[in-house]
Amino acid sequence: MSRGRFLQRLGRDPAPLLDVRARVYLLTLLGPLFVYNISLKLARIGARPEETGAYEALQFLRSDILFDLGYATLWAGLFIVAKSGLPRRAATVTFHAATILVAVLTTATHFYYVDTGSALSLHLISYYLSAPGEIQSVVASRISPGVAALAIVPLLYAVFVPWLLARALDRRSGPPGPGRGTVRQRGSLLGLLGAGLAAAGLFLFSLPANPEATGASESFIRAPLVNMVSAEIEESAYEDRIEVNEEKIRKSLPQDTSLAKTPRTNKRNVVLIQLESTRARSVTPYESVTPSDEDGEGPEITPFLDRLAQQSLVAENAYTTVPHTSNSITAINCGITPPTTPRGTDGLAEDVPARCLPGLLGEQGYNTAFFQSATENFESRRQVVENFGYEDFFPLESMDREGFERANYFSYEDDIMLQPSRKWLSKITENGQQPFLATYLTGTAHDDYGVPSRYGTKEFSEDPLLNRYQNTVRYQDFFVRNLIQQYKDMGLYEDTVFVITGDHGEAFGEHGRFQHDKVPYEEGVKIPMMIHDPQRPGWTSGGARVEELANQLDLLPSITRLLGYRVEGGEYPGEPLWNPPEDRTLNFSCWGSRECLASLEDGMKYVYNYGDTPDELYDLSRDPMEENNLLSGASDSERREADERRTQLLTWKARVEAIYGD
Numbered sequence: 235m236s237r238g239r240f241l242q243r244l245g246r247d248p249a250p251l252l253d254v255r256a257r258v259y260l261l262t263l264l265g266p267l268f269v270y271n272i273s274l275k276l277a278r279i280g281a282r283p284e285e286t287g288a289y290e291a292l293q294f295l296r297s298d299i300l301f302d303l304g305y306a307t308l309w310a311g312l313f314i315v316a317k318s319g320l321p322r323r324a325a326t327v328t329f330h331a332a333t334i335l336v337a338v339l340t341t342a343t344h345f346y347y348v349d350t351g352s353a354l355s356l357h358l359i360s361y362y363l364s365a366p367g368e369i370q371s372v373v374a375s376r377i378s379p380g381v382a383a384l385a386i387v388p389l390l391y392a393v394f395v396p397w398l399l400a401r402a403l404d405r406r407s408g409p410p411g412p413g414r415g416t417v418r419q420r421g422s423l424l425g426l427l428g429a430g431l432a433a434a435g436l437f438l439f440s441l442p443a444n445p446e447a448t449g450a451s452e453s454f455i456r457a458p459l460v461n462m463v464s465a466e467i468e469e470s471a472y473e474d475r476i477e478v479n480e481e482k483i484r485k486s487l488p489q490d491t492s493l494a495k496t497p498r499t500n501k502r503n504v505v506l507i508q509l510e511s512t513r514a515r516s517v518t519p520y521e522s523v524t525p526s527d528e529d530g531e532g533p534e535i536t537p538f539l540d541r542l543a544q545q546s547l548v549a550e551n552a553y554t555t556v557p558h559t560s561n562s563i564t565a566i567n568c569g570i571t572p573p574t575t576p577r578g579t580d581g582l583a584e585d586v587p588a589r590c591l592p593g594l595l596g597e598q599g600y601n602t603a604f605f606q607s608a609t610e611n612f613e614s615r616r617q618v619v620e621n622f623g624y625e626d627f628f629p630l631e632s633m634d635r636e637g638f639e640r641a642n643y644f645s646y647e648d649d650i651m652l653q654p655s656r657k658w659l660s661k662i663t664e665n666g667q668q669p670f671l672a673t674y675l676t677g678t679a680h681d682d683y684g685v686p687s688r689y690g691t692k693e694f695s696e697d698p699l700l701n702r703y704q705n706t707v708r709y710q711d712f713f714v715r716n717l718i719q720q721y722k723d724m725g726l727y728e729d730t731v732f733v734i735t736g737d738h739g740e741a742f743g744e745h746g747r748f749q750h751d752k753v754p755y756e757e758g759v760k761i762p763m764m765i766h767d768p769q770r771p772g773w774t775s776g777g778a779r780v781e782e783l784a785n786q787l788d789l790l791p792s793i794t795r796l797l798g799y800r801v802e803g804g805e806y807p808g809e810p811l812w813n814p815p816e817d818r819t820l821n822f823s824c825w826g827s828r829e830c831l832a833s834l835e836d837g838m839k840y841v842y843n844y845g846d847t848p849d850e851l852y853d854l855s856r857d858p859m860e861e862n863n864l865l866s867g868a869s870d871s872e873r874r875e876a877d878e879r880r881t882q883l884l885t886w887k888a889r890v891e892a893i894y895g896d
Contacts, residue, residue: 252310252313252314253317256313256314258396258399259313259326259329259330259396259399260306260309260310260313260329262395262396262399263329263330263333263396264302264305264306264309264333266391267302267333267336267337268302268306270337270340271298271301271302271340271457272295272298272299272302274340274341274344275294275295275298275457276291276295277344278344278347278348278454279291279294279295281348282450282746283743283746284449293455294450294454294455296455297455297456297457297460298457300457301457301459301460302457304432304434304435305336307432309329312325312329313325313329330396336459339354339359339458339459339462340458340459342354342359343458343462344458347454349748349749350747350748350749350751350752351741351743351746351747351748351752352453352747352752352829353451353453353454353458353461353462353465353846354458354462355462355465355466355826355827355828355829356462356463356465356466357466357575357576357826357827357828358576358826359462361576361577361580365580451843451846451847452845452846452847453465453846465828465846476884476885476887476888477888478885478888478889478892479892480892483889483892483893484587484892484893487570487587487588487804487893488569488570488588488589488801488803488804488805488806489587489588489589489804490589490803490804491588491589491594491801491802491803491804491806492589492594492597492801492802492803493594493595493597493598493794493799493800493801493802494799494800494801494802495598495798495799495800496798496799496800497798498798499797499798499799500797500798501598501599501600501669501797502669502729502730502731502769502796502797503669503670503671503672503726503729503730503731504595504600504670504671504672504730504731504733504793504797505671505672505673505674505717505721505730505731505732505733506566506567506671506672506673506674506733506735506789507673507674507676507714507717507732507733507734507735508562508563508566508673508674508675508676508735508736508737509676509679509707509710509714509734509735509736509737509762510559510645510675510676510677510678510679510680510710510737511679511680511681511703511736511737511738511739511740511750512679512707512710512736512737512739512740512761512762513736513738513739513740513756513757513758513760513761514552514736514739514756514760514761514762515739515756515757515760516535516536516703516704516707516740517535517536517539517707517736517762518534518535518536518537518539518540519536519539519540519543519548519762519764520550520762533692533693533694535694535704535707535708535711536707536708536710536711537711538711538712538714538715539711539714539734539762539764542714542718542734542764542766543764543777544776544777545766545773545774545775545776545777546764546765546766546767546773546774546777546778547764547765547766547767547770547773547777547778547780547811547812548763548764548777548778548779548780549763549764549780549784549788549811550779550780550781551760551780551781551782551783551784552735552760552761552762552763552784552785552786553759553760553761553783553784553785553786553820553822553834554736554737554738554739554759554761554785554786554822555571555572555759555785555786555787555820555821555822555823556572556573556574556738556822556823556824556825557738557739557750557751557753557754557758557759557822557824557825558579558738558750558751558825559613559675559737559738560572560579560582560613560615560618561573561574561579561825562737562738562786563618563622563675563737564582564586564618564622565785565786565787566735566737566786566789566790567590567591567592567622567673567790568586568588568589568590568591568622568790569588569590569591569787569789569790569791569806569807569808570587570588570787570806570807570893571787571807571890571893573890573891573893573894574823574824574825574826574887574890574891575825575826575827575891575894576825576826576827577827578891578894579613579825580613580614581894581895582614582617582618582621583613583614583617583618583621584617584621585621586618586621586622587893587894588806589623589804590621590622590623590790591622591623591671591790591793591794592604592622592623592624592625592671592673593622593623594623594794594799595669595671596623596625598669598799599668599669600668600669600670600671601625601626601662601668601669601670601671602623602624602625602626602670602671602672603624603625603626603627603628603658603670603671603672603673604619604622604624604626604627604628604673604675605628605651605654605655605672605673605674605675606628606629606630606645606651606674606675606676606677607630607633607641607645607646607647607648607650607651607675607676607677607678608629608630608644608645608675608677608680609629609630609631609644609645610627610629610630610631612644615629616629624673626658628651628654628658630644630645630646630650632654633646633650633651633653633654634650634653635650638650638686639684639686639687639688640684641677641678641680641684641685641686641706642677642678642680642681642682642683642684643682644677644680645677645678645680646677647678647686647688647709648674648676648677648678648709648710648713649688649712649713649716651674651713651717652713652716652717652720655672655674655717655720656720656724658672659672659720659724659726660724663724663726674717675737676710676713678706678709678710678713679703679706679707679709679710679740681703681740681749683699683702683703683705683706684702684706685702685705685706685709686709688709688712689708689709689712691705691708692704692705692708694708697742699742700742703740703742714734718732727768728768728769729769730768731765731766731767731793731796731797732765732766732767733764733765733766733789733792733793734762734763734764734765734766735761735762735763735764735786735789736761736762736763737761738750738758738759738761739753739756739757739758739759739760739761740753740757740758741753741755741757741758742757744757744859744860745757745860751824751825751826751829752824752825752826752829752830753824754822754823754824754830754831754832754841755832755841755860756839756854756858756859756860759822759832761786763784763786763789763811765792765796765811767796778812780811780812780814782814782815782816782818783814783818783820783834784811784814785808785820787806787807787808788808788809788810788811788814789808789811790806790808791806791808791809791810792808792810792811792812795810818835819833819834819835819882820833820834820835821833821883821886822834823887823890828844829843829844830842830843830844830846831844831880831883831884831886831887832883833879833882833883833886834854837853837854837855838851838852838853838854839851839852839853839854839860840876840879840880840883841860842879842880842883848863848865848866849865849876849880850863850865851863851864851865851868851872851876852864
């Protein structure tokens with residue numbers, strides 16, 4: 235007996251598992267979503283610096299195609315069961331909302347990758363959802379009419395078109411008929427089971443990625459949502475892998491320290507100049523990456539800093555620890571390893587687990603002030619600065635902006651700080667000079683690299699983005715010159731120690747990444763660092779160079795030692811710049827929960843990306859641009875050594891997270 239005649243004998247006509255209305259809804263939402271997702275992935279593939287053939291492109295698209303097919307199959311199964319009434323309405327609304335969410339996340343992932351060269355994680359999404367003010371200005375700075383259209387048009391389509399088509403279909407065909415009985419119900423349940431198994435299989439097949447074979451990271455190969463979920467699952471495996479004694483770690487922090495006078499104590503002024511997004515290779519005293527002119531010499535990016543370096547103590551191999559501003563200024567001011575995650579960074583507004591330089595000097599009668607050309611609202615800067623111990627805070631909101639240009643989405647050009655600086659210095663010295671600590675945090679070199687017109691521009695690179703950045707670094711060189719000249723004009727120069735350092739570096743695709751948060755390579759973590767002391771003849775006559783490894787944690791002990799103070803009640807991990815240990819390992823973490831780690835020891839740089847890409851090892855003495863990964867084709871012993879360094883890094887990361895309860 236045929237299936238049709240069997241159903242007729244049961245009083246039922248054969249009917250498709252999906253009614254017309256369900257098919258319309260699924261096709262009008264899933265078809266465009268499929269095309270949209272694949273189009274964005276093709277755009278990312280086309281933006282890769284490496285040439286991509288048809289076979290490689292198909293490998294990159296495999297996960298996205300399988301995810302889209304699995305997603306469609308899953309919802310088809312749900313619509314098979316939810317025939318009418320409340321179940322159908324619930325399925326329709328949920329499907330509509332879920333599909334819009336998938337499109338939004340795919341779009342956000344795409345533009346985040348275009349902007350930074352790295353993947354958007356659920357951790358970062360969660361952080362920005364909890365602090366929307368932190369991302370609002372960033373997003374606004376990136377939105378052009380074309381970008382807005384690319385985001386808004388698909389959203390409008392997804393919200394309205396399927397609903398309008400379904401309504402038109404309802405009016406034409408009338409309400410759906412009554413249910414079709416037991417046989418149909420069993421068919422629906424079997425259809426759901428089959429669709430669920432098929433969807434699960436497609437999702438599983440979308441997971442595998444082979445970075446070594448394709449030359450791309452797992453996060454790039456996988457579909458955006460597949461990568462977010464799988465990365466979260468994979469990362470959870472590390473949570474219980476490393477055990478540390480959190481109580482012991484917190485007790486070892488310098489939370490009860492103070493400064494004690496010694497026979498060498500000399501209450502001189504201290505100026506901290508923290509250069510935003512300034513990498514060592516873009517500062518002339520280090521290694522200027524500029525094209526040569528006809529005379530064989532390229533234009534200098536930072537000529538003033540170059541001259542100043544010849545009269546200063548210069549750390550030739552200085553590094554940040556976490557390439558993010560709030561974290562870097564914590565290391566500089568407080569002498570401890572900063573938090574490595576956005577959540578930990580947020581916590582700095584509540585508490586800093588150490589006595590910081592402004593508070594220590596404040597107890598010794600120092601006036602303290604923090605100036606920045608950026609808004610006070612970004613990452614709760616006012617609260618963080620107060621927790622450092624600064625008495626006075628001068629953000630952008632407190633400054634007269636007339637005659638000054640905006641440099642990026644949260645900063646004006648740095649010369650805007652000169653007049654407030656002069657006013658504050660005049661106030662504290664008018665009744666007799668008092669010692670002070672003044673910190674200046676520049677902002678001009680932060681992305682999106684708007685070059686103020688005040689000092690013109692030069693051609694440093696054929697890459698327009700890099701050229702704009704180099705010109706913003708050049709602008710900061712003028713600011714440092716102007717600031718030190720201000721101190722000379724006010725008669726404060728000779729009795730002031732000037733400490734100049736980058737907060738972190740900046741990347742421009744050297745390793746496929748941009749900006750700084752997720753850049754563990756030299757362009758992201760190697761920074762300029764120098765101390766200029768007019769009363770140090772050995773430094774001012776030809777300068778002094780320190781070749782040993784140094785980082786921002788060394789600045790607090792360097793300053794207190796220069797002033798002749800002894801630290802009591804605890805210890806800071808850094809060492810004076812002029813006397814760093816010879817046998818030293820520096821550890822680095824990208825700004826994120828589980829993004830990337832690196833360590834540098836004996837000139838060998840190890841990079842760990844949590845499996846997103848193969849482990850990396852570079853000999854910086856022979857390969858300063860980190861182009862030759864020594865772990866490609868490495869021996870078993872070399873692999874074991876890399877495993878040991880990975881374990882050491884994960885232990886260090888766990889210890890840092892224990893400090894901040896992260």
